[in-house]
Amino acid sequence: MTKRMFDFLVALIALLVFLPLLLVIAWQVRRNLGSPVLFRQIRPGWHGHQFQLIKFRTMRDVQGEDGRQLHDAERLTAFGNFLRSTSLDELPELWNVLKGEMSLVGPRPLLMEYLSLYSPEQARRHEVRPGVTGWAQVNGRNALSWEDKFRLDVWYVEHRSLWLDLKILLLTVKKVFAREGISAAGEATMPKFTGSKSREKR
Template identity: 45%
Template sequence: MIRRVLDTAAVLVLLPLAVPLALVTAGIVALGLGRPILFRQHRAGRRGSVFLLWKFRTMTPPRSPDRALADDAVRTPAAGRWLRRLRLDELPQLFNVLKGDMALIGPRPLLPSTVAGMGFAGTTRALVRPGLTGWSQVNGNTLLSDAEKLKLDLWYVRNRSPMVDIEIIVRTLGVVALGERRGSLVTEGGHAGNRRRRG
């Protein structure tokens, strides 16, 4: 409950800055990718719940006009890559946080089928709300394998604390400023920079 109150308060504080950024981002999407401006998809939430996630669109349709299936890299123009790089595509998810579907910090929201396919690990991962940013997101994100991401997500679920959350926030700012870098992962503990294994 305390985390939920803090998340709500933080989003309300951020809204005066987020709304103008969202309007600019919507304009970039409209000019660079066309309509629709928003992408929506059902994702897995806390304890198996399913919610509708909103993002600014960063990719073109999966099929070209001749109906050929296009590669993801081809479907992501420069504008989309920069929106992802700066995390601006995720601004609409602030409303998911306000609704209680998501938290500011937590594992990345995934498709329900993906989480279900993880078995018991997916059930454990879903003990907390998915987040805008999280431990795997600041330790490499797209540079990591699915197994590495899951290991880091599970570490966070078992070891989350105010200090870990603060570290994630600081690292998120670093990712936005410098780009993604693969973290110095501790194979068993999942916590870089702490010699004493936790959890």
């Protein structure tokens, strides 16, 4: 079985199985955070091609007196934090997998603005489809530094296989229940990537 076929079948089954849960979460997001229920953002996918990532909203859309959006920690609610810590906010990404924009396993899709900041080695993370979960997620998640995350992403690119994907999926379930590595130290989520140290030295 090919990776794409595996992704499609598992995503389709998961969407059908989790449909009642998806509807309940959507209702709770609407009730706690208002509309829209889904967070949509353009992210770089396979070979850097753009796609629209979808997930459940976890933050309030509020601005300060200066009109600027407040910091993540100020917009993240207790309900949103629960969705993030349990990874339930990621469930709509199964639709991205079904469409072929993402894989179940692969480097997480980050921001478009990061593309120009990667070193050539780090940019290799785009040699595969981005994933709902990945090798970096089961080895520290947001508790890792950006350098370590990218190193693990490239390791996955070089060693990817269906058996490794199965291992990562099983480890993901374990990590979700343990709620480990949800955020970086002193951050609500993860600080922005501003460029690699190795890139800056050149």
